[in-house]
Amino acid sequence: MITSLIQFHKTNNACHYELTQEGKKCQFLQFLINTSNFTWRKIPEEVTEEDKRQEASILLSKLCAIGYLIFQKKRPDVSRAVIATDYMNKEPGRSGKTLFVNFIAKFIQAEHIVGRFIDINNAFIWNDLSSQTKLVVLDDLPENFEFDWLFPCISGDWVINRKGKRVDMIPYPYSPKIVITTFSEIAGKGVSVDYRKWELPFSDYYNASHSPIDDFGKCFFTDWDIEDWKYAYMLIADCVQLYLNYGPVLTQEILWERKIEVEIGTDFVSWADIYFLNPSYLNQTISRKKLYDLFLKEDSTCRKYVSSTAFKQKLAKYCNAKRIAFSTQILDGTELFSFSKVIRNEEI
Structure with a gap:
């Protein structure tokens, strides 16, 4: 029109x-x-x-x-x-x-x-x-x-x-x-x-x-x-x-x-948006520590107000909002994160 x-x-x-x-x-x-x-x-x-x-x-x-x-x-x-x-x-x-x-x-x-x-x-x-x-x-x-x-x-x-x-x-x-x-x-x-x-x-x-x-x-x-x-x-x-x-x-x-973006902060959302632009990251397993270190690498001052626990909580909310399946598991004492895209009905 x-x-x-x-x-x-x-x-x-x-x-x-x-x-x-x-x-x-x-x-x-x-x-x-x-x-x-x-x-x-x-x-x-x-x-x-x-x-x-x-x-x-x-x-x-x-x-x-x-x-x-x-x-x-x-x-x-x-x-x-x-x-x-x-x-x-x-x-x-x-x-x-x-x-x-x-x-x-x-x-x-x-x-x-x-x-x-x-x-x-x-x-x-x-x-x-x-x-x-x-x-x-x-x-x-x-x-x-x-x-x-x-x-x-x-x-x-x-x-x-x-x-x-x-x-x-x-x-x-x-x-x-x-x-x-x-x-x-x-x-x-x-x-x-x-x-x-x-x-x-x-x-x-x-x-x-x-x-x-x-x-x-x-x-x-x-x-x-x-x-x-x-x-x-x-x-x-x-x-x-x-x-x-x-x-x-x-x-x-x-x-x-x-x-959700307001709750977890625009800085975190900006980082996560860039990270998940790489489609291969949606089908991989990565340790919680490694991913947290990648987040801190962008801005080391984040450590002062985003602890490792808070990072996991923000990540879970982000994935929920963006329709990314997020799961965790413990293997040999290391916590691992896994991600995969959730397909919308209209995309089928």
Whole structure:
């Protein structure tokens, strides 16, 4: 499918995109590309094709989510809360989530609610919503928020208790959609929860020391000229078209891998990515000590914060995320590691 700014090629296990000449001029599209860049610390030679596919899928998911939130028609089978989450930043905020939400709110009527102060026992929590409200923004929700409390609002009629004992109801086809920003993963497990989440990961490309103004030389929205707004409207049109073409593009599997990356550290992941680039290493046995020494050879200071035990734990998490079968055995008092690739169903 060809759009005016960006062209995607998507199959079962691969996603690629190309920017048109017009697309290269759209600052907000470039901003979204940057927020989907989880490998910006790597040198180009270290970025794998799998990295590129994953980041393209994350970008497509964000563009489709914008289209979903903008598009007024609602369908029960795709009723979800869009959740913009930090997956790399060690400190809350500055990753671009708020700009993402504010961009959408420039085109439809939105009601913002400060998430960290939200009280689900407050009967008048939706008091300020009107029939014209098309988007409810729950900003900065805490980790312990009871996500299932939102189920009726996501997939049913929206009941609003007004002060003065008046009760309004917005029928499901006309009720607002929900977008959430959060620093940590929203609690909740199970099919019902997964069926109502559309999670969008934001990298740490933007952080406390690097903001969009450093890249683009202007504040989004307030400093935009007619040309900038033209490309913003073109992007909105593309997002709606992408959503209608692809529907919800979910990236839970990628998010899980990125979450593991945060847990074990980008330095370790970078080393392991390079090590396993050699396919022969996926079918060999190597002693734990030898592999640990190879890891330390890259940076001897790692010994201070990655013990041999921690190294094994990180390696096990890495292999689990990358679908590498990892097994150990003791032979003559030496612990040996073995690796082999796990074949995906779509690769058979």
